[in-house]
Amino acid sequence: AQSVAQPEDQVNVAEGNPLTVKCTYSVSGNPYLFWYVQYPNRGLQFLLKYITGDNLVKGSYGFEAEFNKSQTSFHLKKPSALVSDSALYFCAVREGRDDKIIFGKGTRLHILP
Amino acid sequence: DVKVTQSSRYLVKRTGEKVFLECVQDMDHENMFWYRQDPGLGLRLIYFSYDVKMKEKGDIPEGYSVSREKKERFSLILESASTNQTSMYLCASTGTGLTMNTEAFFGQGTRLTVV
Numbered sequence: 001a002q003s004v005a006q007p008e009d010q011v012n013v014a015e016g017n018p019l020t021v022k023c024t025y026s027v028s029g030n031p032y033l034f035w036y037v038q039y040p041n042r043g044l045q046f047l048l049k050y051i052t053g054d055n056l057v058k059g060s061y062g063f064e065a066e067f068n069k070s071q072t073s074f075h076l077k078k079p080s081a082l083v084s085d086s087a088l089y090f091c092a093v094r095e096g097r098d099d100k101i102i103f104g105k106g107t108r109l110h111i112l113p
Numbered sequence: 114d115v116k117v118t119q120s121s122r123y124l125v126k127r128t129g130e131k132v133f134l135e136c137v138q139d140m141d142h143e144n145m146f147w148y149r150q151d152p153g154l155g156l157r158l159i160y161f162s163y164d165v166k167m168k169e170k171g172d173i174p175e176g177y178s179v180s181r182e183k184k185e186r187f188s189l190i191l192e193s194a195s196t197n198q199t200s201m202y203l204c205a206s207t208g209t210g211l212t213m214n215t216e217a218f219f220g221q222g223t224r225l226t227v228v
Contacts, residue, residue: 006155009153034216034217036219041222042221043117043203043221043222044205044217046216046217049215049216090156092217100146100158100169100171101217103156103157
């Protein structure tokens with residue numbers, strides 16, 4: 001069965017600095033990988049995905065993520081953090097297009113002004 | 114604009130009541146999901162459905178059932194609500210394209226309190 005790990009409960013970054021939110025996954029086949037963001041009292045918003053092709057994928061709000069098959073990782077990155085990026089971030093994996101989507105426990109990102 | 118709509122944002126129910134949470138999507142998606150979200154536990158899958166009248170158990174199905182009579186609607190049922198089912202419930206849907214419609218689209222969530 002597929003699984004996702006987000007090793008950090010919370011990440012603090014100063015505004016203007018680069019940020020990284022870590023994610024590792026486990027699937028038996030080829031993974032579909034996703035990042036979502038959640039603002040207070042809201043549903044989850046899709047940020048970006050990796051299905052196939054270029055290992056570096058770009059998404060909404062200036063975020064990007066790098067797929068690393070050998071390390072089974074899909075870390076979320078942004079070159080310059082904004083205070084408005086403060087939110088809860090979830091990594092998710094899907095094994096094939098007909099399968100369920102499994103989420104990590106989430107990482108709370110705090111951007112300090 | 115794609116839409117997943119959950120019938121209620123907030124619900125308060127009494128212990129032992131039968132509770133229905135409704136979710137409707139307008140994207141003609143095949144797959145629909147119910148998750149619950151609790152602090153420190155992330156999103157946990159309760160049930161999912163890959164077609165009308167089809168359902169599969171997720172990781173925490175105990176105390177819940179589901180119904181999918183029409184493609185666009187997926188209902189979560191708490192047969193006899195208990196206080197440990199107080200949570201945020203999130204509905205989502207996805208398509209089955211190879212590269213398109215692979216991500217989940219979420220409703221706004223229903224915060225259920227069982228007293």
